[in-house]
Amino acid sequence: MSAFDDAGADLELRQITKTFPGFTAIEQLDLTIPAGSFFALLGPSGCGKTTTLRLVAGLEEPTTGRVLIGGRDVTATKPHERPVNTVFQSYALFPHMTVQGNVEFGLRRRGVKDAGARALEALKLVQLDHLAARRPSQLSGGQQQRVALARAIVNRPALLLLDEPLGALDLKLRREMQLELKAIQAEVGLTFLHVTHDQEEAMTMADTVAVMNRGRIEQMGSPQELYELPRTLFVANFLGQSNLLTGDVVATSGANTVVEVGGVRLSIPTARMQRTSGAVTVGVRPEKLLLLTEEPKAKRGVNLLGPARVTDVSFTGVSTQYQVEFPENSALPGMSVFAQNLVFGAVVNPGAEVWLSWSVDHGFGLADAAEPGSSFAAAEADDTSVAVAAGES
Missing domain, CATH: 3.40.50.300 (P-loop containing nucleotide triphosphate hydrolases)
Structure with missing residues (x-):
């Protein structure tokens, strides 16, 4: 025994x-x-x-x-x-x-x-x-x-x-x-x-x-559920790092809810929204973003923000973290992108013009709202980033 x-x-x-x-x-x-x-x-x-x-x-x-x-x-x-x-x-x-x-x-x-x-x-x-x-x-x-x-x-x-x-x-x-x-x-x-x-x-x-x-x-x-679909501002902030944007719900189209942030319309799966009316905060994890060096064509099922400007590049070993701002749209907060280091060195350098895109399926909506125009909220950076491409269209 x-x-x-x-x-x-x-x-x-x-x-x-x-x-x-x-x-x-x-x-x-x-x-x-x-x-x-x-x-x-x-x-x-x-x-x-x-x-x-x-x-x-x-x-x-x-x-x-x-x-x-x-x-x-x-x-x-x-x-x-x-x-x-x-x-x-x-x-x-x-x-x-x-x-x-x-x-x-x-x-x-x-x-x-x-x-x-x-x-x-x-x-x-x-x-x-x-x-x-x-x-x-x-x-x-x-x-x-x-x-x-x-x-x-x-x-x-x-x-x-x-x-x-x-x-x-x-x-x-x-x-x-x-x-x-x-x-x-x-x-x-x-x-x-x-x-x-x-x-x-x-x-x-x-x-x-x-x-x-x-x-x-x-x-x-489960850890995956909390990370992929946080319900509140606190959880999104504390568990990993999130890009958070606050705007107004302007439409519900099929399976998606459309939120307008700084004049830009973003689609979020309705099933991943905690609230679907009024002012809401939506988010996307930094490793879900694609950092693009050329403006892509609009594509169904993909959210797009830009042009943006890279303001900081930090090498962390597994990934490189890019901080971007939107000088032409002050209503958009700064955002963070994690790119897995598949090549030697940074893909782009500070000052580069870029666009950000991500699959609609990767977005989430919170039950509470951040202050309009607030920048991304962060706890500790997560090094387990997935690949982020440069120059994709």
């Missing part, structure tokens, strides 16, 4: 509100996380995600609402009595113990007879069984994080909580650990609840992502 045969449990938060003196951290939160899933709570500092994690762990009590794990109400249950373990950003390993001793610690306190064998099995899972006799000070940061993970998993929790677990690692190691964590979760089958402010981390590892803002969930879904 494996030490990891126990399956994860589902987590349910019902009408959770948590208030502190002077502010409300979480407001009327309803959330269900299915058993065996890898779920991420994503959001900026102060949005309520860590408070949510602490409520699940039992380190905070909700002002109102209930916490259920595996269908059992644990709202009034003490932290050590919940089928939950937490992995923190700080590894919190005992420096005087060996790696195996750290992993065995919780088992021995509970009087588990095969603590040594189970600890070694957990270390084997995180590929550290060959370092069982070392002290934490003899390990790298990534290795210490894997020990902390093994120590949590070995207790067979129904629910594993990850509180910014990779935040202290360098970029390369963090990306490696993202893949390892995802593989470990798939193998052990536990329910993982991962809290992070890192959009790439959430999208790389989680099956489902919930974007939190001001104590509420703005949008929840």
Whole structure:
């Protein structure tokens, strides 16, 4: 029998509100996380995600609402009595113990007879069984994080909580650990609840992502769904980078809604619009744009803006980022284009005249509106850009 045969449990938060003196951290939160899933709570500092994690762990009590794990109400249950373990950003390993001793610690306190064998099995899972006799000070940061993970998993929790677990690692190691964590979760089958402010981390590892803002969930879904079809200004801004344009709905033609921005008519699939009347904000991701050096002919199913002027070029390795402005149409905001580096060097240089085009199918409409004339909104640039062509017609 494996030490990891126990399956994860589902987590349910019902009408959770948590208030502190002077502010409300979480407001009327309803959330269900299915058993065996890898779920991420994503959001900026102060949005309520860590408070949510602490409520699940039992380190905070909700002002109102209930916490259920595996269908059992644990709202009034003490932290050590919940089928939950937490992995923190700080590894919190005992420096005087060996790696195996750290992993065995919780088992021995509970009087588990095969603590040594189970600890070694957990270390084997995180590929550290060959370092069982070392002290934490003899390990790298990534290795210490894997020990902390093994120590949590070995207790067979129904629910594993990850509180910014990779935040202290360098970029390369963090990306490696993202893949390892995802593989470990798939193998052990536990329910993982991962809290992070890192959009790439959430999208790389989680099956489902919930974007939190001001104590509420703005949008929840698969990473692809959230990225390709954000519903609100906040989600479009926080998850990746978006070009946003605000205008008025002027027509509905077949399957598309027509929005006029600065005298230019843009088509958006009606099914991808949150609102279809009045002033609306529509958007398109920078990697969906084509940067053209010659004015193309109008084409059905394609939106076109221009002429524009390239004002900045930034090489980022995987892609080159172009910033363009519209000097002949001040009502249009500046826009950003990501071009995959298929050739050596930039396709165009600052000062070049260009046109921007994109497939109608790639546009989206938000439920709320940005200020008219506002420029593109950005979180962190996403390097996973797709190809952008130059000189196409």
